Amino acid sequence: MNRRVAMVSLQEVKGKDLSKLKDKLALYLPDSVTVHGAIEVLLLYGTPKNIETRVFMAKGNSSTLVVTLPMMSTTHYQSLSVFWDCNKNGDQEVAAALSTLPHINWDKPLYFYACPLNLQEKLNRMLAGRQLGTGKLQPEAMTRSHLYTLSSKPLLSLSLPCGFEIRRTDAEVAESMHLYWRHKEFESLEAYKQLVRGLPGYAIFRTAMGADEENQNPKRRKAHPNGTAVSWVQLGRSNSMGNTFTIPEYRRRGLAQVVTLALANHVIRLGSKASVYICDENKASILFHERLGFGRKCAISWQPYS
Known part of the structure; x- marks a missing residue:
């Protein structure tokens, strides 16, 4: 087991390797949508001035763990989004790899940004079980949402009212x-x-x-x-x-x-793909986007810790 954990220490991904990682993550869409999208932004638009998103992946061909951070500029929370294939990587090795993540203190306030719900539940157990941190943090209310996407077919533009x-x-x-x-x-x-x-x-x-x-x-x-x-x-x-x-x-x-x-x-x-995260309680937004052709995909969560 120790050998397996050692294989998944985290390393930063830059330059041409970002494109390769994006293609790898595309195999896991829609669940990998947040980290995949963060890499797309870096490749398509670069890094906005004074706002740096960094990408980390676990070493080893068998590892699927990817982390993007920060996902917000607020100084109240450390923000990150996390993805891995739980059929290929176990919770223990993921926790061990995440504990090596630079610039993250697992005992200070955290915000898990738009992670797949099933993975967020695993992350919550890691924190509760002190696989990450020492148990100082407590979860705040989770926001449950879903990803909605449009297909890649061309869309008709609507005309504007006069004025x-x-x-x-x-x-x-x-x-x-x-x-x-x-x-x-x-x-x-x-x-x-x-x-x-x-x-x-x-x-x-x-x-x-x-x-x-x-x-x-x-x-x-x-x-x-x-x-x-x-x-x-x-x-x-x-x-x-x-x-x-x-x-x-x-x-x-x-x-x-x-x-x-x-x-x-x-x-x-x-x-x-055009995509939007919509809170499950926001029925008006769900109806609005469904009328435009957006379809519901995977469950996404937003989980702060303080």
Whole structure:
């Protein structure tokens, strides 16, 4: 057993080896989606300024363990995503390899970011059994979600209502996007601006208001003048779509559908699958994405420890 554990110490993966690892992880999709997507982001877009995602894999041809970190810029948690094939690698050797992971202290707050639910349950047992750390950490509430993906077939674009235009997101709209983001604790505002600069996203901007609408909604014109972003979606660190949001006054006009399909088409054209993580309790988001053709795949969890 000791010999097997020694075979799976972790090493960082860089350069051309990232492409080889991505191809290997593709064999395990959709379960490997988060670490696979993080590597796709590195290969397609590089590393956004001051935001570095590192990739580690276990040594040995028989090992499937891959870790990506950090997955968030928050300083409150150490964040990572983990994948392995539990049919090929046992819990004991995985725990032994993870204990060698640089820059991770298993006794300080952790956030397991979008790991497959079955693997997260194993990680929880490793921490509870002190295979990782010394038992100082306690689990917070787990968020259960599912991965939803579109097929790689071309998608039709939807037309915008009069008075709106769609453009790529940029740092100028990142502040508004961060303000309304449900999970803004994941990224500082400055880190989010860097992500928006480096990764694709789409936003819909108000260009004009009809005379009738302007007379009926003077407060809306004052709050959201021409050029204001009113609906958006952004690609994240794991090549998944997220932070889909429409300002309440502009809902039920099909704007979210337009930006979602625009970004989905962008991702698909680059050879990836358009994907999104949706919390199991968010029935409205599930219905919205299913109507656009997204299908439910594997169970994903978000598990903080403090």
